Amino acid sequence: MKKRSKFNSLTLGLALGLVVPVLSFTLLYFIRYDFLSFSEFLHVVIEKNIQVVSISIIPNVLIFFLFTGRGFLSSAKGILIATVIFTGLIFLMRFA
Numbered sequence: 001m002k003k004r005s006k007f008n009s010l011t012l013g014l015a016l017g018l019v020v021p022v023l024s025f026t027l028l029y030f031i032r033y034d035f036l037s038f039s040e041f042l043h044v045v046i047e048k049n050i051q052v053v054s055i056s057i058i059p060n061v062l063i064f065f066l067f068t069g070r071g072f073l074s075s076a077k078g079i080l081i082a083t084v085i086f087t088g089l090i091f092l093m094r095f096a
Contacts, residue, residue, distance in 0.1 A: 005072060013067065013078020017060055021086055024056035046093070053093065057086050 029052075033041050045052055060083045067076040 007067075007070075008072040008074050010074045010078045010081075013072075013075035013080075014082050015078070016063060016075070017079040017082025018085070020059050020063060021056045021082075024059050025052060028052050028056060053086075053090055057083060057090075060086070 029038060029041050033044075033052075036044065044050065060079055064076050064079045064083070067073070067079060
């Protein structure tokens with residue numbers, strides 16, 4: 001059943017789904033790859049196709065399950081759309 005709430009909107013889900021992976025990507029840089037400059041890190045990610053981009057999408061899955069568990073299906077739909085967009089970008093990076 002669809003709940004009515006200020007947290008249940010496609011726009012919120014899409015915004016979170018697009019922002020959270022970028023924040024996760026940046027956080028992973030600061031935690032794991034801080035010995036590189038950010039531009040060097042981006043170069044390595046693009047050239048070597050390391051898994052950081054894929055790993056940065058994992059928080060979207062957690063938010064998706066949180067929203068579906070609470071019945072915020074419109075927000076969950078937005079998260080899913082953003083995750084599909086990021087997955088498409090990852091495929092393009094890997095196979096292009």
